[in-house]
Amino acid sequence: SICIFQFESAGMQKILTQAKPRSIEELIALNALYRPGPLAYIPQFIDCKFGRKPIVYPHPSLEKYLKKTYGVIVYQEQVMQVAQEIAGYSLGRADVLRRAMGKKKADVLAQEEKPFIEGAVKKGYKAEDAKRIYDILIPFAEYGFNKSHAAAYAILAYQTAWLKTHYTAEFLAANLTNEVNDIEKLTEYIAEAKSFGIKVDAPHVNTSEVNFTVHNAKIIYGLIGIKGVGENVAQAIVDTRKKGVPYKDFLDFLERLGTKICNKRTLEFLIKTGCFDGLGHNRRELLLNMEKAVAYIDKKLEICETGNLFDINTCEGFPPFVWEKAEEFSYQEILKFEKENLGFYFSGHPLDEYQQVYERCNSVDFAHPERSSAGKEYTLIGQLVDYKEIRTKAGKPMALGKVEGYEGVMEIVVFERELEQFRNKFIPDAIVFLSGTIDTKRERPSFKVSKVLEPSDLKQKSIRELHIALAPVHNEDALDSLKEIIMEERGQCSIIFHVPENNHVVLIRANNALSCSASQEVLGKIKALPVVQEAWFD
Template structure:
């Protein structure tokens, strides 16, 4: 979709077709509705309504935070509005954006440089936006030829004084001959010259705007397919994929985890949801995942874990790749215990190698056929991962928390702490909210530096279920917080945040364990378990801190129903104990309510 020539049809819902169309390549496909980009309506109400709300994540040219603010103010309703925004949203012309919006909305009088220029400036509410308008103004006011007007435009762009003086004389003389006073002609020349240095070619802006509109149309009218295509294009950029996960949540579109029996190598559409791409898992390789999908297509879904490992090619699916498939949850449908799978990786690889040797001896095709699927596969007993470890390992393989986030277990407790979700922080600041805010986050990478004064400072990555940010921490706070940060536990962080352009900058003022903060605001804890095995260890942990005023409710998951049991005693339950509860094998969840 990046050019104006070549095939302009796309077929939905295959995301690779959207991807190709987005970049000007040919479109193909077997399923869905065939769309001809040249016939898409340019007055689609859902598209303009979406643009007016600034919901442009993934939309070509229009997805930056600042651009979204402009769109929310402008409420575009024609392609001309989008063309103008594309031309204006650059250093220099940006100063005219507030006036353009006010004039369009009838909040500011439209004033023209000269009455004779109304015909060429009416569409832009009296504001010079395009280079073509410079040339037309010279032709109308001063009688320039088309070639002469182009020379004027070039001279103004170069700002060479000698050439500017020469062009001023020509312009003023021509304008005087057509009835404009010399002073007014010189004033208009100065205003045009000021603009001409950064004027944008309208034909270029129109090309960009048309692609932007087409992209927006696809998102507004085919959001699931659009998001799958967009995520495929950025499938190796985990920061963008994390942002698109947030966008999918806002759109109400489920994001299904990677699955060797359902995922494609790229992101795909599945029953109104986006299915995570196998090729987007870290350190697996798109080619190896394409081969895995080809094997599944040729010989059917993998019937069991034994069937899977007997059909993979160990030359393509090595130990590291298999580990990342496990950590990402891509084998959950075959064996849901990721901890057991990781503990038995060597067993799985040996089984795969034996099956491959059997295929070779029987001259089976590479990466094809069920091989020795009948060979028994026995896994050694292993400790199940806790929820915390499961999410931590998943993040290692995916690049962000996918199936859940460590903060999800805190539920309503976060509301009582008055924290600001990261996705809403920029809007909070733009709307005049205080920069002193509290964030509930999980800490990520920490980069420590030594300043010129010899004091240490650090940049700390932080995330919640809605996004990821980086905060700066000076030496005094770093010294007080290092031990807490090293625990890797969820945190309540006090920051001083501000907007710099489109970026949120924040200085971390204080850090404490989120469990400590929640403990002060919460008196009831729900502990969910699916089996009785963790009960003895659970009893010991609950009694560790002695009697207190916190109520514990056990939630036993029995087949298709839940049974709640309220424990009689009250418990103190310090933060360390809550953390230990979450890490206890067999515990499904611990929530403050």
């Protein structure tokens, strides 16, 4: 329910998963209950809905008012109905009670108890039953919510959920535009788009609009999502492009837009985020030549506008710009620039080096940490994007941080003992491999670190298969040597043989009894055998 009005928090997502609402009425109730006071009644609501607990009404006569909320008093309107049914209150008198509860007026609530009980007795109810029902209503003053408000919220939530379901790309693009100044939201929403299989194209001067848009089922990153690019500059870039043709290259961009609208700082942001990729020069080359190119265009425009020396319309004869060549930035440098200027990685992720380990060993659901099991040990792999050491009220050291994975960010907590043991492993921007538990009781679940793992150990654990490509010609003795090595180095790694046969290769998976350890030493021994053409782990 990410991006769904009133229902996108981690806590609410957890409640929705448990409650499995099937109607607007249930959405209204959950929206009203998910507040500090009535939060404690949600388990009762869910258990009664699924029949795990019997529905208990304060009095049988109240079933018609409380049936839809499974016996739980949720709304202020229900308080009014109870007062009318039990104590015979008029609508106006019941509203006085509702307002007293809504404004937590203890004096009014105390004064109302006697007439409530007297009215109930007159209607044939027992005084003790009336007292018990009134006592049930009193705590409601701490959390009572207006159903009409909850209904409006739920309807809007349903509408946004409908849009997300049927126009997913467009809906997410609109939300990205709306949250353009919130890096955490942008990261979360882009991860959400990818989880739906929607590709998000990088910003570019020839394809991006001012805001985030959709084209051919892909989200196109909006120019205003780039740090340092204001709405006026973004609009000028788009308007100038639409007046003519796509920009041919960097110089064409400068000449058509003018160097006054797009200053050097903004140009630097555009270059570093890849907005000129594919237009003839790499990012390092563009940055290296940027100031010289701006001066060149300024001079060219000045001379051409005067009409001196050259044709005023074509500036024919103006000397060409001479580019100073340079190798492109490294992959890590490109990612760093994107992080600095977009707020997150776009072309890739520092985790890519450990992608196989991440996919096979990371057990934390970054997108839905609230679904984690209490007390269970998890493995968390990601980039340490935020880290600081602090002291508790008792003066003990501890650390707080954030670890970023492919699907989102997880908050981590490191207490004194683990901090003393692993302090040198917590390096900002480094990839960390952590073991610990997840506290789901908080609004934002956090990961309590118990151990820092070695990547080499995890890498070995992530290996599941050993592929052995056999040579076209081999004898039984050679195969016995291979079997001997495998039997000596037993482990959890399955073995797949690639056997040449009649100009093609047949894959044969060994039975479970034949498995080996996933060590480089074993791999080296196997590759050294004449019967083996190639061998590799996967």
